[in-house]
Amino acid sequence: MEEFRQQIIDKTVFSLINRKQITEDNIDKRTNLLKKESKYLLTKSIMDKIHNKIHYYDEELTYYQIIEKQVKSLKQTINNNEKYIIFKIYW
Incomplete structure (x- = not known):
């Protein structure tokens, strides 16, 4: 899952913050949660x-x-000792 975190989660969070769709006002001050x-x-x-x-x-x-x-691909790597090629895309 880590190989997708940057592209899916990080980019989405930064986009919401940059477009001011999520701001400090969206955080519960008591719990520090959204x-x-x-x-x-x-x-x-x-x-x-x-x-x-x-x-x-x-x-x-x-x-x-x-x-x-x-x-x-990961399943084949584990079961058949094949090489695993990670997901990689640049932004």
């Missing part, structure tokens, strides 16, 4: 990102499809 509405916005934005298509090795795939491919 308020319910902001959690919903963040979750929805992450899910939208996971289902958006990107250009990846001559294909148009969603992150969801890429994650599925990586899981299969």
